[in-house]
Amino acid sequence: MAEILYKYKDSVYANITNKCNCRCTFCIRFLKDGIGDTDTLWHQENPSKEEVLAAIRNYDFTGHDELVFCGYGEPTCALDILLAAAKVAKEEKGLKTRLNTNGLGCEENHGNIVPQLAEVIDSVSISLNAPNAQAYEKVTRPLVPSAFDKMVEFAKLCRDAIKEVKWSIVDVLPENQIEECRQLSEDTGIPLRIRHFS
Template identity: 40%
Template sequence: MDTYTYRIGENLYLNLTNRCSNRCTFCVRKGKETYEGHALWLKREPSAEEVIAEIGDASRYSEVVFCGFGEPTYRLDAMLQICDHVHGTGGKTRLNTNGHGSLINGFDIAPLLRGHLDGVNISLNAPTREEYDKICRPVHREGYAALLDFARALRREGVNCWFSVVDFIGEEKVALSRALAEEVGIPLRVREMIE
């Protein structure tokens, strides 16, 4: 059976789609259909109503996180509807994204995210386009530029956001990523590699 929501620690994670505009070499879904014991490869994308029914009272969780096996911004409308429910029941929302949301949807989605998302984690993954293309293998040639534009747009809109990189890229690239994050005007968080 498809898993639309799953709990890890105090958080509830939402799995709205398998679709993704990257093909990262380190993706946890590579060759797998499960993550942390949850069957996340969807046979069918859930409706907002189905996910909302599973969430129930969102105040039971520290955060409700759009994450899943794919890129959540493919489901922008459902995501916004779910955010309204989460906030309506006293919860907090976070989006984990590859930063391609505006590219995917064909317009600047940052203004819509303001007020809907309490935090946005943008996976930067690399400090240069060349490195990014090698690691993340974006479907769209302009993926990296779109990611940076998205971060700037979120900052302009006053949305709480930050870049993240995985520690395996090495200290030098982490330092370059930090400099890039400073240039864009948002923080950088360094995550541990998930096996």
């Protein structure tokens, strides 16, 4: 059975769904079954809200002050569970909450979800992956139309409602695309984090 909560480096992560509306060419879920301290993050069946909340309530977070919502699926594809779990993490465990997302949650849930996120999420990291729609479609292979524009709009909504928001890219992008991402970061007023691809 896949882990709902797992440790990776110095953080604790919540793996709440397998579902994702992208098929990124570099996604680790296509390369191996697990990461960090767990052998598998593939749920045979997606966990229920009750199972996720129980996992958080029963977990020993000693030495950790944050719970990160990031697994083998896109957390906003299980929005009801995400919101409930983040609330429990904050109110019952005293944790900060971070959402790692592809930024397509509004499209997935057919409306602006940012006000709901802002009530329980302290920081958001959005996978930019590419600096323009053409490159984004090629590397991210989204299952929704006009995904790049919708992702950028989501980022701007988060910027205006949530204290800490940043773009995230991996360092395997061509240098010219990294520079374009830096420019988009400047244009949107959202900081850019360049992660090492492992």
